[in-house]
Amino acid sequence: MRLKYILIIIISLFALSFAGCSDDGLGPTGITTKPDEPDEEPDTHPDFTIPTYPDDYSAIASWDNRDEWNLANVHDPSVAYYNGYYYMYATDASYGNAHEGHGHFQGKRSSDLVNWDWVGGPFYEAPSWVADSLNAIRSRMDLAPIANDDIVYGYWAPVVRRVNVGGQEKLRMYYSIVIHNYIKTGNPTSDAFDGSWTERAFIGMCESTDPAGAVWEDKGFVTTSSSDRGLNYSRANTNDWSGYFYYNAIDPTYIVSPEGDHYLIHGSWHSGFALLQVDPTTGKPLNTLGNPWADNAAELTARYGVRIGTRTAGSRWQGSEAPEVIYKDGYYYLFLAYDGLDVPYNTRVVRSTNIEGPYLDINGRNFTNGDGDTYPIVTHPYKFNLSYGWVGIAHCCVFQKENTDEWFTCRRDDCLQTLVAMPTPMP
Numbered sequence: 001m002r003l004k005y006i007l008i009i010i011i012s013l014f015a016l017s018f019a020g021c022s023d024d025g026l027g028p029t030g031i032t033t034k035p036d037e038p039d040e041e042p043d044t045h046p047d048f049t050i051p052t053y054p055d056d057y058s059a060i061a062s063w064d065n066r067d068e069w070n071l072a073n074v075h076d077p078s079v080a081y082y083n084g085y086y087y088m089y090a091t092d093a094s095y096g097n098a099h100e101g102h103g104h105f106q107g108k109r110s111s112d113l114v115n116w117d118w119v120g121g122p123f124y125e126a127p128s129w130v131a132d133s134l135n136a137i138r139s140r141m142d143l144a145p146i147a148n149d150d151i152v153y154g155y156w157a158p159v160v161r162r163v164n165v166g167g168q169e170k171l172r173m174y175y176s177i178v179i180h181n182y183i184k185t186g187n188p189t190s191d192a193f194d195g196s197w198t199e200r201a202f203i204g205m206c207e208s209t210d211p212a213g214a215v216w217e218d219k220g221f222v223t224t225s226s227s228d229r230g231l232n233y234s235r236a237n238t239n240d241w242s243g244y245f246y247y248n249a250i251d252p253t254y255i256v257s258p259e260g261d262h263y264l265i266h267g268s269w270h271s272g273f274a275l276l277q278v279d280p281t282t283g284k285p286l287n288t289l290g291n292p293w294a295d296n297a298a299e300l301t302a303r304y305g306v307r308i309g310t311r312t313a314g315s316r317w318q319g320s321e322a323p324e325v326i327y328k329d330g331y332y333y334l335f336l337a338y339d340g341l342d343v344p345y346n347t348r349v350v351r352s353t354n355i356e357g358p359y360l361d362i363n364g365r366n367f368t369n370g371d372g373d374t375y376p377i378v379t380h381p382y383k384f385n386l387s388y389g390w391v392g393i394a395h396c397c398v399f400q401k402e403n404t405d406e407w408f409t410c411r412r413d414d415c416l417q418t419l420v421a422m423p424t425p426m427p
Helices: 063-071 128-140 297-304
Strands: 078-082 085-089 107-110 115-119 153-165 168-179 201-210 215-224 253-256 262-266 273-278 306-309 320-328 331-338 346-352 377-379 394-400 407-412 418-422
Touching: 078 168, 078 394, 085 153, 128 168, 128 201, 128 215, 153 253, 215 262, 253 320, 262 320, 273 297, 297 306, 306 331, 320 394, 331 394, 346 394, 377 394, 377 407
Parallel strands: 078 153
Antiparallel strands: 078 085, 085 107, 107 115, 153 168, 168 201, 201 215, 253 262, 262 273, 273 306, 320 331, 331 346, 346 377, 394 407, 407 418
C-alpha cells in the first residue's frame, strides 16, 4: 500500500552562517526526486499487520482540535538510510489518528524522500527492563516499588543510525521511555499530592537487520534521568520548577566522530545536554554510571556525562531540548528546540570544533556556558495571508542524502510531516 504524505518542499529556506564566515562554497540547494516506481508492499512479519485504513488527519487539522494533535502522525522524527530505504521513526504517534495500537515508535520508509510506506515499530509493550530498573532505583532510594500495572509509560523521541558492528551493517535505535508516576507517593492512606517531582525517564537501545519486517533485538538499559541533589530532595510546592533532575534522559541523538568515537547526547528542559560516550560495539556507556544521583553536579557529570550546552546557566527548568548533532567540514553542528511545545516551538543551531564544546552561536555567544539565548533561528512558526499557518516547528533531525553532499532536515510539525532542503553547512 503506497501512502502519499503531504510534504512541503522548501528550497533555500535558510543558510547556516556564522560570524567571520562567507557563503563561498555552498553546495546546491535544489532537490530532485526519482520517477514514480511501481507500488510495493513492505516485507511482512507475523507480529504486526499493516493498517488498511488511510493515514489521514484532515478531520482534526483545525485549531479548535489542537488538543488532539499530539498523537497524530510524526513528531520528533529521526531518519537513517539502510538497504535502499530511508527509515523514519518518531515519538509514539498514532496511525490514521486511530489509537488502538500497532506497536510503539512506528516507522515509515521511503526510497525517494517523498513517498512513504508504514513499517512496524520495535515492540508492543514496554520492555521488562524498564520496570525492573525503575524499582531497583526506588529500592535504593528507600521508596516502595510501583506495580507494573500501575506504571504510566510514555514513549518519546527515538534516534536511529546505521552502524557497522563486527562487519555487519544494522540500524541502531536509542529510544526514550518516560515514567509519569511520582517519585514519592505521599501518605499511603491519602491520595493527596505531596509536592514530589514526577518519576524519571529511561533511554534504552535496540538493533535491527530487518527494519522492514519490524524485527528488532532489544539491548536494554543505557541511561536514566539523574540528579545532583542526593536522596534528601523535596519539592517546596507545585510552583517550584527548580527541578530534581540535572539531566533528563529523553531526546537522544547519536553521532560517530571522525576518529571513530561514539557519543550519545540527550537532555530536555532541566539543566542542559549531556554528552555520554558509548562503546561502538555494544552501544552502552563506556564508564560505569552507578546510582543516578550525587551530592553535587561535578560528581554526577563525571559519571553521567559532560554538560555541553544549556540555555541559561543555573536554570533547572528551561525551554530547550531535542539536541541533534551532525559533523561537517571540521565542525559539530548542534541543533536544538526552543520554547514551548505548542505555538512558539522553534529550532536554533550552534557549532563547535570539539564534540565537548564550547558551542558558539552566530554572534559568538557561548551555549555551553549558558550565556543566554542563541541564534540563528533556523525554523519558526509562521503564517502567510489566507493561510492557517504552521506551529510547533522544532525537534528536527538532520541527515545526509545517501552518496551525495545534500543535507536535509525533517522536523516536528503538528499533524503534518515536512521535509526541507538545506544547503551544505558552512565550512
